[in-house]
Amino acid sequence: MDGSDYSNYAFDWYMKNAYHKGDHVIFVHCPEYHTVVQSPMVMADVTVLTDMWKEEEKRIKELLEKLGQQMKDHGIGGKVKSIGGSPGEVICQVAKDENAQLIVTGTRGMGKIRRTLLVCRHKDDHKN
Numbered sequence: 470m471d472g473s474d475y476s477n478y479a480f481d482w483y484m485k486n487a488y489h490k491g492d493h494v495i496f497v498h499c500p501e502y503h504t505v506v507q508s509p510m511v512m513a514d515v516t517v518l519t520d521m522w523k524e525e526e527k528r529i530k531e532l533l534e535k536l537g538q539q540m541k542d543h544g545i546g547g548k549v550k551s552i553g554g555s556p557g558e559v560i561c562q563v564a565k566d567e568n569a570q571l572i573v574t575g576t577r578g579m580g581k582i583r584r585t586l587l588v589c590r591h592k593d594d595h596k597n
Contacts, residue, residue, distance in 0.1 A: 470496040470549075472532050475575030483573045484543065494547035496536045497563050499556040500529050 470476045483494075529551060536549045552559045564572050 470498050470532075470536050472535065473575065477575075479573045479575040480539070487571060487573065488545075492545065492547075494540065494545050495563060495567055495569070496540070496547070496549045497560055498529070498532060498536065498549070498551045499559045500525070500551060500553055501556075 470480070533549050533551055540547055540549070550563060552563065560572060560574065563569070
């Protein structure tokens, strides 16, 4: 969950098509700090990096609070997790750790083929 239209659509889809009263839902947010670190402004001044980092941390905190409120507003039990790393790997690890029975994710605006490859992997392709 990143607050985008794609993640909001995925949540709406879940509520309409898969939600059952009593479900325990885990929202996973994977902050991607590389956009802060790769900014051309970082080369100019370290204080710029510090300010950008603090601003990103503030944005993430606000998003996590919003996601928690979204759960409450819909009467859903669960939790919100923020874990840095590659989103696909993080989501799969959280799903494994939490014994998830379903993963619902947005597409990030990718085309049909790329979207399918991100979601559907052959069982022999998974690392144990």
